Amino acid sequence: MTSGCSNKTEAYKKSILPLYDSIVKLGNDIQGGKVSPSFSADCDAATALLDKAHHDLSSEDLARNSLVHLQDALEGYVALRSIASAAPPDKVTAMATGSASDLDKAREALDKGD
Numbered sequence: 001m002t003s004g005c006s007n008k009t010e011a012y013k014k015s016i017l018p019l020y021d022s023i024v025k026l027g028n029d030i031q032g033g034k035v036s037p038s039f040s041a042d043c044d045a046a047t048a049l050l051d052k053a054h055h056d057l058s059s060e061d062l063a064r065n066s067l068v069h070l071q072d073a074l075e076g077y078v079a080l081r082s083i084a085s086a087a088p089p090d091k092v093t094a095m096a097t098g099s100a101s102d103l104d105k106a107r108e109a110l111d112k113g114d
Contacts, residue, residue, distance in 0.1 A: 009113045012061050019053055019070055020110070022046040023103055026077045030096040033089020035080070043081050046074050065114045069106035073099045 023046055029039040050071065054062065061067065076099035084092055 012057070012064065013110060015056060015061075016053060016067060016070070016110070019046065019049040020103075020106065022049050023070060023073050023077070023099075023106075026074075027096065027100050027103060030080075030092065033092045035084045035092065039084070040081055043074075043078055047078065050074055064109065066106045066109035069102045069109060073102035073106060076102060 022042065026039065026042050026046060029036040029042055053067065057067070076095060080087075080092065080095045080099070083095075087095075
């Protein structure tokens with residue numbers, strides 16, 4: 001791998017890690033099938049970071065598997081936010097587990113440089 005490719009991947013990771021960390025926080029906001037009071041604000045913060053990534057990143061970076069999985073995870077948490085107050089704990093847990101799985105896939109892709 002050339003130095004330029006390595007530097008490009010490192011720059012991508014540096015730009016995307018705040019989004020990754022904010023989505024990890026969303027997962028931590030859900031415990032025992034209940035969402036924390038900060039969950040909605042944390043969803044907004046993560047959505048703002050995703051919007052920033054869409055603005056700042058190249059089309060090549062926007063197609064990376066890691067970002068696609070981060071988007072999927074965030075979409076799941078945002079959908080969960082809309083039903084969390086009325087959903088039974090087992091439904092909340094199931095939806096959160098799906099988003100956590102997408103987040104794990106994003107981490108694996110990031111670790112591989114994608």
